[in-house]
Amino acid sequence: MGFTSEDHEKFKELRLTPLAEKFEELIADESHDHQLPEEVFMAAVDHALDARRSNKVDRLIKQAKFPLPSASIAEIHYVPGRKLEESRMKRFATHQWRADTTNLMVISATGAGKTYLVCAIGIAACHTEHSVAYTRMDDLARKLLIARNDGVGHQDLLLKLCDVDLLIIDDFLTVGIDQNVASDLFAILAERENRLPTIIASQTDPSYWVQALPDRIAGDSIVNRLATNTRWIVLGNTDMRKLKHDEARAATDYWE
Known part of the structure; x- marks a missing residue:
């Protein structure tokens, strides 16, 4: 036949x-x-x-534009002192983000592996067929400012960020943002609140965010929306960059 x-x-x-x-x-x-x-x-x-x-x-x-597109929950290191629970991470591997509007805050010092962690969670979300958008805060601020010169483009960008199943903002408030960006950020988070979840990865905590945002009232509202109805992962001080480097040096095929 x-x-x-x-x-x-x-x-x-x-x-x-x-x-x-x-x-x-x-x-x-x-x-x-x-x-x-x-x-x-x-x-x-x-x-x-x-x-x-x-x-x-x-x-x-x-489409998510992860900086680490091969990150995987299965490859996460659970070394002592990292304060990361394997059973909890396995739940994120199959999490249904559209059905759970709870945000996730990942707080850690530089080098502790927060970017790999949020990429691994985001990629797992893609595998459960959720739409995901990853962005660093400085890139997001720049895109929002540029888009303001094009009313339609600006609105399209806001709608995309408001409606994606899972929004990941990395390096949150590592650099300062102006009033216009803060206003857009407030609009995005207000629209997503109780509707769709957001993951924030940062070296700092909400007490700093309030001080860093240009408007205290808007800052309080933004932080409140992020910190309410939220899960937290506060990583220990294990330097994952150094750990990875040491592991690479110990490998039999390593050479200098």
């Missing part, structure tokens, strides 16, 4: 080409001769669905 070129055109129009190709491959394989036609067909359907889901996950990861 085989499909004609006319059949393939029909499959293409229906966007079923991968399914048809896999079905042809399976029925041509003698090892499947003992199976009923419908069993072979459903195996092809499962394969096509898996491929479609894999493509979707790859697309979500690419």
Whole structure:
């Protein structure tokens, strides 16, 4: 049995080409001769669905623009002193972010691995088919300021940040922001509050954020929205950059 070129055109129009190709491959394989036609067909359907889901996950990861696109919860180090629970991280691997509006704050000193951690959580969210947007605070501030010169572009950016399933803002308030950016940040967080979760990674805590924001009233509102209905991960002082470097130097294939 085989499909004609006319059949393939029909499959293409229906966007079923991968399914048809896999079905042809399976029925041509003698090892499947003992199976009923419908069993072979459903195996092809499962394969096509898996491929479609894999493509979707790859697309979500690419769209999120993670700086560490290979970060994985499975590869997280749980060394003593890091104050990180493996069982808790495993729950994040399958977490349903759209169904839980609770924010996540990740606080740590420089080099403690907060960027890897939030990337790993974000990539896990992509694998559960959530849309994710990753940005550093300085990049976000720059994009918001530039977008203000284009009313439509500015609104589109705000809508994207408001509606993405999981928003990750790294290096939060590492650098100062002006009143306009603070106003946009307030609008984004106000729109997401009790609707969609946000992950914040920072070297500082809310007491500093209030002081660093240009307007005290807006600062109180922003911090309140972030710190309320929130889970916290406060990492220990383990220097993960140094640890990784030491591990690399200890490897048998390391050379200088």
